[in-house]
Amino acid sequence: MSARRLAAQRREGASQSRTGFQDLYRAWMRHHRLSAADSLYRVLDKPLSSVLTWLVIGIALALPVGLNVALDNVDHLSSGWDSPAQISLFLREDLEADRAQQFQQALAAREDIAGARYVSREEALAEFSELSGFADVLASLDENPLPDLVLVTPAGQGGEAASALREELQATPEVAQAVLDMEWLQRLNSLMELSRRLVLAVGGLLVLGVVLILGNTIRLAIESRREEIVIVKLVGGSNAFVRRPFLYTGLWYGVGGGVFAATLVALSLWFLSAPVDQLAALYQSGFQLSGLGIMGALNLVILGGLLGLTGAWLAVARHLVEIEPR
């Protein structure tokens, strides 16, 4: 009888030793650490298949991200030209120089014009011969083929105001032709917008692909550990307990994929930087490729991790509940 009483006391001791919110929290944290470490160990234990999974995810993520980085660079490059729009007024050839200057002053005084610069035909020729490298050819001409020019910067922003201004100036008698240097910029902008949307659509599809790939990988992991799951459930493991290691497996695959993606983007930029520098030098531009940056790379890794978790969650939600002790 005394043995039984002892046993009863011992049982009470056992139940007391794991009550309280703090103990529960500690136990929960302990199992998270254990699951995270165990899953990482399992991922690293099969380096070849893990690297393949990482590569697949890395490529799928690097493609849209890389294209986006390229578009950012084009944006950056074209932002120098973006605004303000400029209207070139080519003056009639028979207009005298002082009449042309008066015209320029009248324009500069207008409220809807921020600035007007007069470029005489001689200045224009000098500038052209300097920039074009055709100095010798131009010097051999008998007559200066260029007209006088007034460069007008509209005061208001926006293409429509500039267009209206161009129409109006075209109608003035001093002007032979008024050209708005904005159309090609508008074309570029709409092309950029189109490209961004395409990248977004492709990116969306590839992200979906990544989630499905990860889901499938986790499904296979679940299948291969079916017996273990049954045993854990038999001895009282909850669904959350069984789920945890698989969620961490998804997280590790996703994070690794993000690291691979960031590396791939950095490698491609490095690969492209030499010819781009050369091209920029030819155009006398100081342009340099800008990459993802530390924050961009970090965001990519976090995105990978989130996708991994999502894929794992989908797989776990579908397949883990089906596995019950029979």
Add this chain to the structure above:
Amino acid sequence: MITFDRVSKRYDEGHDALREVSVDIDRDDLVFLTGHSGAGKSTLLRLIMLMDRPTRGQVTVDGRNLATVGSRAIPRHRRDIGVVFQNHQLLFDRPVFDNVALPLIIAGYDYQEVGRRVRAALDKVGLLERERAMPVTLSGGEQQRVGIARAVVGKPKILLADEPTGNLDPALSAEIMQLFEEFNRVGVTVLIASHDLALISRLRHRIITLREGRLVSGSAA
């Protein structure tokens, strides 16, 4: 401790595994459950650990009506019951220590406590020196003792065993039964399903006999 009140279990295929079974198992008792294979022994154990639900009737374990235990509460219910399986159900890719530690890890004990309790349980079944061994390197009897250590490591009030000596020779079987008697002596309610009548009738404990799902003897203590 365990009460079956007019419990019937009919499987989907129409097979009646249990018919109107009423039985009472007292706290701190050791009871054998016997009958031919297919008589309903396993079904009875499955109902206690909620691997199945009865079609009719009521099962009460440790004062709790199992019909009130929802599916989310099943893991907690199973943690209060130690179970020994005929086919051991060990994790073959983990050493003996990890197998025995599993219920404690699930319950969330800290590592020191886990180490202490696992070694105490392994000492009890005489496998203290094999804690780093992999289950495949152990004999059938040793594997069964690992299963027993795992079942008792969480100090459950109830210990169930489904044909624990099924594949063992008589000498080993007697040893295993002796272990169960020792646990019973320190206050664990033990229910052992076994068809080894020669062995269990020697042990002088209550014997419940099932035949084709009906209780034929041993309904009262």
